[in-house]
Amino acid sequence: MTVGPFLADTHIILWSISDDRRLSEHHRAILASDAIVFASAASVWEITIKRSIGKLEAPDDLPALLPRMRFQPLAITFQHAHAVGNLPPHHGDPFDRLLIAQAQLENLTILTSDSHFARYDVTLA
Secondary structure: OOOOOEEEEEEHHHHHHHOOOOOHHHHHHHHHOOOOEEEEEEHHHHHHHHHHHHOOOOOHHHHHHHOOEEEEEEEEOOHHHHHHHOOOOOOOOOHHHHHHHHHHHHHHHEEEOOHHHHOOOOOOO
16 A cells, blocks of 8 residues: 555545545555645645535634644645646646646655546556
8 A cells, every 4th residue: 555645535535524435444444554645735725615505515723623634735836736737738627737746746646546647647546
């Protein structure tokens, strides 16, 4: 198993919060291990936006909940935002593109089930 550090995609965060059956055994094992797993501010932003417009149900206390679940915070820097512009246009989701840029710049392995991520130069788990 890869030892990380990792960056959790937004759906991995949501599935871990709700103990969703779609969370793979591989991802569960990583999340239960001593590996460092980051949650990006971009994911909190995405969840909050989609929650506020009724597109998903999620807890409203993510800033307190995620550290209790052992997710480490990953802020969005100027460099992260700028690097999005250098990514090829394989995928239009701005939140996913920011996660990819963060993973590239911070040398993180992305925990995801999203097949779009495989088209980018980033390590996946």
